[in-house]
Amino acid sequence: MLIFLLRRLGAGILLLFVITTITYTLLYFSSDGIAQNILGEFATPEQIALKQAELGLDQPLATRYLDWLGGAVTGDLGRSWFNSEPVVSALLNRLPVSLTIVIGALLISAVLAALLGVAAAIKRGWIDRAVQLLSLAGDALPSFVVAIVLVTSLAIQAKIFPATGFVPFADNPALWIMSIALPITALVFQLVAQAAQQFRSAIIDVRRRDFVRTLRSRGLSEREVVFKHVLRSAAPAALTILSLQFVGLLGGSVIIEQIFALPGVGPLAVLSTTQGDIPVVMGVVVYTVIMVILVNLVVDLVNGWLNPKVRVS
Amino acid sequence: MSEAVVQNPQTPVVVARSGVLKRLAKNPLAILAFLLLLGTIAASFLAPVLATHDPNYADLQMVLAGPSAEHILGTDSLGRDVFSRLLFASQVTLAAAALAAVVAIAIGVPAGITAGYFGGVFDGSANWVTNMLMSLPGIIVLLAVRAATGPSVWISMLVFGVLLAPSFYRLTRTAVKSVRNELYVDAARVSGLSDVRIMSRHIFSVVRAPIIIQTANVAGVAIAIQSGLEFLGLGDPLVPTWGVMLSDAFRNVYLTPLLMLWPALAIAITTVCLAILGNALRDSLEDGQKAPRARKRAASAVPVASPAEVSTDTAVNAVSDHLLDVVDLRIGYPQEGGATTTVVDGVSLHVDRGEVLGIVGESGSGKSQTAFAVLGLLPETAEILGGSVTIGTTRTVTPGSRAVSQARIAALRGKGIAYIPQEPMSNLDPAFTIGHQLVRPMVKVLGISKAAAKARALELLATVGIVNPQRTFEAYPHEISGGMAQRVLIAGAVSCEPDLLIADEPTTALDVTVQAEVLDLLRDLQKRLGMGMIIVTHNFGVVSDICDRVVVMKDGRLVEGGDVRTILRAPQHEYTRQLLDSTLEGKTPMSMLTTGTKA
């Protein structure tokens, strides 16, 4: 177990390293007009030169990257070029909102997909067709299109939900739920689709397996056989899909957070890339990769718990 | 297998060509999707002809106007005609998606072929690169690229194509690997033809279908991502695309909410149609994974016999004193196209308490199906064509009912009737400990506490000859041997002291030495608990060892039945004789095995 974790960690760190190198190199070519942007229109050439030196913009790529890397491994991701806020604290401030949305969407999707998959696999008939069609729509429709339809109809027109803003749980639990309902729904709609399909296929497959028949022969209720035994063996396939989809989820949440003006990492990502605020962009990339690694790890661990045979390998 | 699971359920690799298109044509949804897509693409090509206005002409007097005769879909914030813009925008959006797909294919397919064919270092490193690419969230990468190169829909889609290449790489590699393994053997036989020649000839046909399906998916994703970026305001604002139109509309959402509908619909319809088409293609390639259409009527999971028939029949036949009474049972499987394959054709047998019945036959004789019917564990696709089954005083199959009455049989399972399966390892749930799988049914069926059930389970494990019951109790199925697993299954089957025990080839999968032990065990248990037992087997040795009576089945029919000693000594039916003769035991060495040709 420990070795497994260590190996994963190692692979993750390597991944982080490669991705940050590539990203940094890409961004290096965009940093020309930054000093002027930061200083504003009254900046004199001398001021601009000073600023560039301050930010290290006159250094070659390798030096700059190694500087950044050196800081990064000690947990210091530098400061924003625009507002001098430490990147780490900027991310930490925004993490709760983004995590709420993303993890919430993941969990709800997993549960919903399981239920829908069971219904489709067992009841068949019209439920099966309905789930398949819905899955198709959910899978295909971009989450932001779903989001703006939801916002326009339920928030702007019907005024049931707030169109923008995030209310922290500590302030008002009821309003908190209202403020995250639409964003999470938009994301869930897309996630559930593929996962439900996977659950359905996997459940159909698992149900055909011998041990299911044997368990039924023992007198266990259909419900227990399905929800306890079949689901457990069917889950890994679906969870693996969910973890694959997580990558897309992170991307979709960027747009969703913009639409709903949620103070998460999304708007930070958009703003920093538009402005060319490299330290912040790098911070966002690091955060993203770490999240992906973590979720994959968690899914693997959960799969291991669900299916002990997998644990050994 | 992991790869196939990780991707969407992969299609089998080689498939008859005409079948795919035919099956596709039968899917009305796919046809609709195809037509819609075709229409959209055609409209984009015909944009100059179909457009009613110049897409860039700004009629400032008519800003944000609603639909009218002059502007079918209204105007945007600059007074430009929405309909015309939508048409021209489709050109860019679709072309860009095509670009992403082409790039993905151009990179992924050759890489997949190389990795699948040569393996080795390239395979390993390509795998690693693939994993890395798949960990990158597209939007973040495109944002970073945009920061470096500026807003250009073509560059974005080019980069995105690179990000999408892994999916094509994977499926190409899988296909190539499978073909290579197959052909390698053939290639060894055919002299003079190089591997490469054979591969290139076959790869195309093998890889074609998955690539088409993936392209459909990829195109949809590309449209989604591209529109997403443009929606954020990060696209090239001079080039009308659906995403740009959506962004403009959202900015005016308080003034003209309707404006959002059109580009949103365009995006939605196109992406959904692409997905439908992709899925339909995949479904028509799959081998009958779906329940045949003729089965609609039996689709419910809990089929129940009609009430009328139930009451009369229990009244009529309540006085059967057999433990199990099967009368004229017929079981079949409906096929696509209406025909039904009959696997059990008018079988009648009975078992009494304390007696052991053997059902003998070759594979395909219908013996297991009969057993399953008694247990009520037939596959969903099976249909009872006729006959009746009565266990004790409960009629579980009535004439005219199309399936076993789940309500009734459920009440019997565990306590009234139990089952020992053939293949021990696959009949234990790998996710739960042995102990759990023993205890839980006992708690439910016998209504005892967990602690009591645990004690009983340990006792049972000892009874079936397991050396260290505690260790086995805590173990997972993959941690014990086949022989132990079979004993566990036996223990589980008798744990609730059933009246009738059905063992399906209980020794077939075991080592010879273990077989004898297991048979002893069964005999012992049967005597002790006074159960009625059915042993399904193809092995007359087992029959002679443990059975009181035996019936012989062939092609779904009962050909002979009776007392074991009688049958063994003097078989009446030709087939029975053949079966007896074909066993190796007691055979004269160096003589022909069979007395005649088998029918």
Add this chain to the structure above:
Amino acid sequence: MKLRSRAALAAMLTAGALVLTGCGAGGGPAGGGDTAGPTGGTLSIGSLVDVTSFDPAASHVGHYMQYYQPVYDTLILREPNGDLSPMLATDWEYDDTQTELTLTLRDDVTFTDGTKFDAAAVKANIDHFKVANGPQASTAASIEGVRVEDADTAIIDLSAPDPGILLYLAASAGFMGSPAALETEGIISTPVGSGPYVLDTAATVTGATYTYTKNPDYWNPDLQKFDKIEVKPMQDVTARVNALVSGQINAALLDAKTAPQGTGAGLNEITSPVDWQGLFFFDRAGAQSEPLGDVRVRQAINYAIDRQTLLDSLLLGNGEVTSQITGKASAGYVEDLDDYYDFDPKKAKSLLADAGYPDGFDLTLPVNSADVIINAAIVQQLADVGINATQVVIPSTDYRNEIFTGKYSLGYYGIFQGDPWVAINHHIGPNAAFNPLKYEDETSAALIARVQAGDDDAAKELTEYITEEAWFAPFYRVNQLYFFDDKITVENQLQQAVPSIYNYAPAQ
């Protein structure tokens, strides 16, 4: 971020009447001494921008003022109507050469860290301001140094007469922070000033909310109208309008498209014209684009633009068409010039023909990616008179830089309507950043020199000259649309993007 100089800069005024439209304009007490009216409670403001650093030398004007004013006092206070009043400086006086400015300072002010405010503090602040490389650093360009005469007297030495210096001392250059804190890194996140409020770092979340609580030792309790002020950055206008309408904030700036939401929700509105928007002709000498060197061509373009339709369709009428770049409250304003150019495509075409371009000509137009809509309209209207403009889209964060390189002959922009001298320094004079090709001629040079000497008539003549010579093609003055709820009263700050903090008060 759609931050442009027009909204980022305050235009300074030395005199002038105030134009207030809209219903229920708050008649609350102006900053500076009126003690009538209730106090207390919390003020929540939605802001278009996020503060980047609390170093007073890093302060910017316009929207940013609301972050600094709670914690820092300025040497001079600007009233809502533009007048200058004493704040940390009680009196100021020039010498005859106009290069020595003597400030008399308050003696009863202490910074929140206990340091005394005195002439030495003024020197420390201005010295720091000059070298700190902040966005407003150039406003201290003419300051050579500060001399400490005694504890309450500071003398500022100027390299040349600077008509704008008093205004600058009422803005960024005038923010006074504690000298002890100025040189530390902590000043970036924790301001140390003498202002009416202090930043409550515990209740502040960078990028989300900045909370200021009352400074118990403040020397002018009349300016402390609230117990607590929250400034929340909300760059997205949809977020602002929703927060306003739902009561999450008391006040914020909206735009033309969202203003109806504000009025619909029964909010109060202040409108004031701050910027003008239109085309800048950088290449008046015709070096890159020969046609633009001819005044008739530039005038033709002025005639080709249908200002009123643009205003109505793009800004829903929230503004006023104009042909001059000077605002009504500026000393250089000439009333008749407002409608100097009307919409007359025929005249435009005949002028073009006169100049030798009967079939029009080609032009390259840089386009700010945030202003695609207006530029598309411009291209269309130019095309209607035969001028074929090719658009080059530039990301909005780079647009200004690209303009400054001088590679484009013209461009669309929005700029504050300025006080003559400030406008000259910003976009008219030969060294102004917005005059990248450094155009000047004899007439304008002479007029500029006279303005520097303080001649107001010269300012008017300059406006006339610029308008007739079509140095620009102004379209309209744009109204800032500021909305607030019934819990507060707000007074507009003349020529500033948003009201000063001192202009807010609880409602009766």
